[in-house]
Amino acid sequence: ETGPRHTPTSTLANGPVISPPHTVDAFVKAFLHELNFGQGVPLSRSSVNDQYLALARTVRSYLMARWLETARRRRTDKPAKMVGYLSAEYLLGRQLDNALLATELTDIATEAMVACGIEIDDLRQQEVEPGLGNGGLGRLAACFIDSMATLGASSIAYGIRYEYGIFQQTFVDNRQVEKPDAWLSMGGPWGVVHPEMEVPVNFGGHVETYVGEDGRERRRWTPAWGVMALRYNYMVPGYQNGVVNTLRLWRARATESFDLHIFNAGDYAEAVRAQTFAENISKVLYPEDSTPQGKELRLQQQYFFVAASIKDFIQHTMPKDFDVRDLPERIIFQLNDTHPVIGIPELMRILLDEHDLEWEEAWAITKQCFAYTCHTLLPEALEVWPVSLMERLLPRHMEIIYRINEDFVAELRETYPGDELRVRRMSIIADHPERSVRMAHLATVASVKVNGVAALHSELLKEKVLNDFSELWPERFTNVTNGVTPRRFIKLSNPEQSKLISDTIGKGWVANLDRLEELVGYADDADFREKFRAVKAHNKTRIRNVLVSRDGIALPEGHLLDVMVKRLHEYKRQSLKLLHIVTLYDRLISGEVEPSTVTPRTVVFGAKAAPGYAMAKETIFLINSVAQTVNNDPRVDGRLFVAFPPNYNVTLAEKLIPAADLSEQISLAGKEASGTGNMKFALNGALTIGTDDGANVEIRQLVGDENFFLFGMTEPEVAELQAKGYRPGEYYERDPQLRRAIDLIASGHFTKGSRDAVSSFVGDLLYNDRFLALADYAAYIEAQDKVEAAYGDQDNWSRMAILNVARTGFFSSDRSIRDYIDRIWHVKTGV
């Protein structure tokens, strides 16, 4: 990097950076050094938090040498093209174990802690996970940076260092109550701040024309205010390959000049308020998943991190004599959803206004520097920004967008003469209901490639959401099916299964997940099946212990463990799952079934609702209310249990998923872009009950129909029903089982007799049911009955579960990243 720096002339300046040796003694020394000189406490008086921070810093010191070496190699080798991964979210999960695994220090650290009289597990518990994401999209970004480092892909990831991550969820009287997530309050040992490398980011003001020295007219932006973007670097270690990549997260800091102006006017209080205002930009993660609210601060956040990142890349990551005309050979910015799309006019602005390029040249460069991943099919999730807001906050960018659109629309009129409807549909600027900028259109117009995140999703993108664009530029569209990192989601989270696999086929699978295929034959090996079942039983005991100590929830033993964990969203249909539970309950209490004949089942939910999403919050309330009733009704006779531990997060996922027998992936077909939880469950030996949606389609193809519980309408059937006019009430009238379930809820049975408490939930199901839960109910119940029958044959169930593990190696995020590299990025890999 070329930042402001002082290079000492000493011979030491170019010496290698050496990490402490990989021995228990050296680790103990380094740990005590951190404790004594970093935390300033002797071991005898140290708190668990001191110990955790010292341990994290010790591991960090081992990573540091690799980090510097990775950066050095990238500087001195013939500089290669890089990926700049731009994402507003990274849902990282705890860092300690992953860092230990990457550096092969787990055993050494454990022994070193024993030598110090410390139980390393207590320190693990101390770590607060950085929840800088909402759900799938943010967790995907975290898996991807793990894989980029593991493949040695030349890359840097950029985002925001939110002071408050995704809220902490608690339940009060069965309702969700949000608490702020002060994840940094106990100290953040993983970030390295470089205050001297901060970059300014400006907002507001006006644009004017002036005549440059060459006599040409140019535009000049005079911003009204700005903030500094303070750079925090986080290490992203590759799996045991010596590579450590960088995740660079920006924090907003008020500029002195900004404050001084007000301060000089004599208003100290206002100056402080203004400072807080500026620093608000990186204060909090917006808690909406999939359906973002168009809030001004959100646009500020987006521009803030993208502008800082692009400037950082050009000024600090490229050599000093770098020519911006070479940018396409040096960088490809991957836009993770529409959140960073404002980077497109920002790069244009830099090329036009700061580097004096002509429009055509600037546009030709910009068009080669971006690629766009779309993660949704919900129209309401495609961001649009009112032109009025853009003009106020980013006037120069708005001008540039107008010009991009003008050229684009002219091209359209040439290609499709007279087809004004099409032009309107495709325009980057929408006129209704409000004049606004369609960020997905801007992204598509300016990107080398546009990809969906699962095979079905990419097809639907082409056929529906971006159909006009795919007709115009078919070659621009591609698919990269999502993946998950096997390091965190098998090796670390499921040590018992990992050991069984390694004992059977060797250790190579962790970095080459296709090798799981070698397990296929073992599905027919009774001894292996037995061991596989023992792993599951072990993981169930583990989650039982976790939930008792975490939440005071005592899961019953010997049940089928049925898990639905994901954000609470109507399209994901937690309400359908609830109807199933109520049906099972109704069968038990009505005497329709003899309890002893029923497969005992525990359903575990995990789900946060966006704080402003009323229906999602009603659903949470009802799940908790049903759980309370069911779990306390003696007529159930221990055959059904419902648990809803609050604050589902990555840390809990790591314990819960490996214990699951059944994975619930029941979104309405055509709504879940991919899902990634579905992949984690299959890889951990759970069977899926699911619709033909997102990556479920590919999971089913790989594991085989006979090892997957498919139900529900297909996407074309959904479209047909909706076109015909969907009336949920008809299903209610027609299906007595469904009617009984809904009536039971509506009667107030689960809500202490209150019908009012459930009226909006019931009313919505009967008269609206946007995601067709009632239409899929009968098929779902039938599939669930098949699940119960299948679970009765434990040996065959294990066989199916083993085949799920063996055949889903495709869903490694290493494979996803290789696909990105081959189809889109064309960057170098290797250590």
Ligand code: 9GP
């Ligand atoms: O809803 C999708 C989810 O299906 C997908 O797995 C994830 C990662 O690609 O992205 C989610 N999308 C969003 O959160 C917002 O578009």
